[in-house]
Amino acid sequence: MSPPLITHLYTADPSAHVFNNRVYVYPSHDRETDIAFNDNGDQYDMADYHVFSMSSLDAPYTDVVDHGVVLRTEDVPWVGKQLWAPDAAAKNGKYYLYFPARDKAGVFRIGVAVGDQPEGPFKPDPEPIKGSFSIDPASFVDEADGQAYLYFGGLWGGQLQCYQGGYDRFDEKWLGPQEPAGVGKKALFPKVAKLSDEMRSFDGEVQDLVILAPETGEPINADDHDRRFFEAAWMHKKDGLYYFSYSTGDSHYLVYATSTSPSGPFTYAGRILEPVLGWTTHHSIVEFQGRWFLFHHDCELSKGVDHLRCIKVKEIFYDKEGKIMIEKPE
Numbered sequence: 001m002s003p004p005l006i007t008h009l010y011t012a013d014p015s016a017h018v019f020n021n022r023v024y025v026y027p028s029h030d031r032e033t034d035i036a037f038n039d040n041g042d043q044y045d046m047a048d049y050h051v052f053s054m055s056s057l058d059a060p061y062t063d064v065v066d067h068g069v070v071l072r073t074e075d076v077p078w079v080g081k082q083l084w085a086p087d088a089a090a091k092n093g094k095y096y097l098y099f100p101a102r103d104k105a106g107v108f109r110i111g112v113a114v115g116d117q118p119e120g121p122f123k124p125d126p127e128p129i130k131g132s133f134s135i136d137p138a139s140f141v142d143e144a145d146g147q148a149y150l151y152f153g154g155l156w157g158g159q160l161q162c163y164q165g166g167y168d169r170f171d172e173k174w175l176g177p178q179e180p181a182g183v184g185k186k187a188l189f190p191k192v193a194k195l196s197d198e199m200r201s202f203d204g205e206v207q208d209l210v211i212l213a214p215e216t217g218e219p220i221n222a223d224d225h226d227r228r229f230f231e232a233a234w235m236h237k238k239d240g241l242y243y244f245s246y247s248t249g250d251s252h253y254l255v256y257a258t259s260t261s262p263s264g265p266f267t268y269a270g271r272i273l274e275p276v277l278g279w280t281t282h283h284s285i286v287e288f289q290g291r292w293f294l295f296h297h298d299c300e301l302s303k304g305v306d307h308l309r310c311i312k313v314k315e316i317f318y319d320k321e322g323k324i325m326i327e328k329p330e
């Protein structure tokens with residue numbers, strides 16, 4: 001088992017990118033609270049973000065730099081609480097930090113903050129991104145044409161199930177640990193939106209990112225909790241193929257689906273990681289110096305406290321067909 005990458009803080013939801021030949025990690029910063037545990041995730045009550053960077057991903061991790069606090073709840077006028085899993089992107093010589101948080105009314109939105117350097121500081125826009133909702137933004141800039149995308153969404157505490165009547169209609173009847181279920185019901189899809197060239201607004205409509213079951217060619221069923229999308233979207237591209245990976249939530253897997261288009265449809269392709277210590281599992285995948293790495297978290301550092309997590313990194317591999325392998329093939 002890999003050792004935690006960071007031990008002086010609890011960290012989770014690592015979004016890793018390579019900027020200027022250095023690895024930058026944008027994680028959640030977990031903290032202790034006295035909030036009672038529930039399936040809505042209220043105990044995940046994070047209040048700021050740190051950025052970390054490093055020049056090597058091989059243990060022991062001796063050169064991890066903590067760049068300090070880059071954004072706080074009180075820096076963002078629209079935020080009420082819960083700074084959850086962030087991500088970052090680079091474009092046009094600027095760096096963009098995307099972050100989900102509950103607004104003052106308790107509804108999750110996605111904000112953006114802009115910086116001149118990958119380690120910040122980041123200046124937040126005063127309003128959330130228009131048309132954004134739910135959690136776990138993951139940005140992806142396609143090197144094929146420079147188009148940037150934001151993938152997002154998360155069930156239960158992440159409120160994705162509250163938008164079944166339309167992306168502009170928040171239905172509070174669906175708040176709490178519930179989602180579509182039963183024979184014939186299809187799973188809810190993660191969302192994707194094109195980002196405009198200035199990276200701070202959506203260019204066009206938010207769309208469903210359709211994930212198909214390979215054996216039927218039909219969307220994944222709602223009851224298929226081993227494969228349906230729950231949260232923790234991530235996109236990477238290798239050899240022209242788009243890989244959308246995510247957490248299955250209450251079955252605790254990290255899985256992936258592939259497509260020849262960044263907007264899908266995607267076809268489920270397999271598991272990346274089996275359940276780890278702790279309820280949540282969340283990750284990113286990045287290429288660094290010709291090798292591919294999975295960043296993820298577990299609760300080893302807190303000895304199993306679900307909301308006190310630690311990030312880890314592990315090299316991953318691909319077979320000849322492009323299937324992700326967690327162990328090096330013989």
Ligand code: FUB
Nearest residue numbers: 044084085231232280282
């Ligand atoms: O860290 C808070 C939430 O837990 C994230 O947004 C989810 O992906 C899960 O890891």
